[in-house]
Structures are given as C-alpha cells and as structure tokens.
Amino acid sequence: MYTSNVYAKRWSRSQATLIYKPSILWVTVLRLIKMDNLKLIFNNLKDGILLIDKQGMILEANESAKILFNLPDKSNKITSFFDLDIDSKIKAAIREEIISPNNRMLELELSRDTAVLLLHLKPIYGRDNSFLLSAKDITKQRELDTVRSDFIANVSHEL
Numbered sequence: 001m002y003t004s005n006v007y008a009k010r011w012s013r014s015q016a017t018l019i020y021k022p023s024i025l026w027v028t029v030l031r032l033i034k035m036d037n038l039k040l041i042f043n044n045l046k047d048g049i050l051l052i053d054k055q056g057m058i059l060e061a062n063e064s065a066k067i068l069f070n071l072p073d074k075s076n077k078i079t080s081f082f083d084l085d086i087d088s089k090i091k092a093a094i095r096e097e098i099i100s101p102n103n104r105m106l107e108l109e110l111s112r113d114t115a116v117l118l119l120h121l122k123p124i125y126g127r128d129n130s131f132l133l134s135a136k137d138i139t140k141q142r143e144l145d146t147v148r149s150d151f152i153a154n155v156s157h158e159l
Contacts, residue, residue: 042060042062043062043063044062044063045062045064046064046136047064047134047135047136048061048062048064048065048066048067048068048069048133048134048135048136049061049062049064049065049132049133049134049135050062050065050069050081050132050133050134050135051124051130051131051132051133052081052094052098052130052131052133053129053130053131054098054129054130054131055080056080056081056082056094056095056098057079057080057081058071058079058080058081059130065135068117068135068137069084069086069135070084070085070086071084081094081133082094082095087108089108090108090117090119093106093108093119094119094121094133097121097131098121098131101121101122101123101131103121103122103123104120105118105119105120106118106119106120106121107119107138114139115137115139116137116138116139116142117135117136117137117138118135118136118138119133119134119135119136120133120134120135121133122134
C-alpha cells in the first residue's frame with residue numbers, strides 16, 4: 001500500500017487511481033485473512049467461549065463451547081442459553097450475572113460424577129447488551145487437588 005502511494009505521487013491523478021484501487025483491494029483481502037485467522041483461533045481455544053446477549057440468546061460459540069454445553073448443530077435459528085439442556089445451577093448463575101453484572105468468576109460443581117466448571121461472564125464494552133461467557137472444565141485439576149491433599153494427610157498421619 002505504501003509503495004503504491006509513493007509511485008502515485010509521480011503520476012497523474014487518473015494513473016494514481018489505477019494504482020491506489022488495487023491497494024484498497026489488498027487491504028480488504030488482508031482484513032478477510034485476519035478475520036479467518038481470528039475465527040481459526042476462536043474455534044481452537046480449549047476453553048468454551050459463548051457470546052450471548054442480555055436475553056440469553058447465543059450469538060456465537062466456539063467448538064469447545066458446543067461440546068461442553070451440548071449445543072445443537074449450527075442452524076439458522078438462534079438458540080437461547082436458557083433453553084439448553086444444562087444444569088439449572090449454571091442457568092441460575094448466568095441469569096443472575098446478566099441482571100446485575102459483577103464481573104466475577106463462578107466455580108460450579110455440576111455433580112459428584114461429572115464435571116466442575118469455572119465460568120466467567122463479562123460484559124463486552126462497546127457492544128450493547130452483550131456478554132462473553134468463558135467456561136473451563138477444571139474437573140481434572142480438582143481431582144488432582146483431592147489426591148494431593150489425601151496424600152499429604154496420609155503422610156502427615158504416618159509421621
């Protein structure tokens with residue numbers, strides 16, 4: 001883009017337009033490539049990321065969130081977060097955060113046998129009534145913490 005503008009200064013206005021237009025095209029192409037890269041990064045994050053509005057409608061979801069929350073396959077119909085078949089604790093916590101955002105992390109244990117999720121709902125500034133929900137499955141970390149504390153308890157008891 002910069003070199004096109006340098007050459008354009010030497011030529012007439014009509015010739016400069018011919019050089020400048022391809023540079024606008026390249027900027028557009030580069031923006032599309034950046035968007036593709038961002039979408040690629042977004043879909044390959046390990047944590048589940050949902051973009052939801054104030055009514056709980058899911059606007060965007062990455063692949064991890066689709067797996068974690070059992071989201072239906074992409075369809076033209078926008079899905080409500082509160083209509084999903086997930087634990088009522090999660091729904092209640094998210095509803096409470098949407099009504100009065102505190103920008104805090106929530107750690108919810110779904111059941112003894114399944115999963116422990118770390119949820120973070122954050123308002124998106126610059127986009128009215130939208131929230132970014134990140135969900136991280138920390139089940140294995142909790143299991144390791146339990147094993148470690150049990151081991152320490154046994155060792156200290158033996159001493």
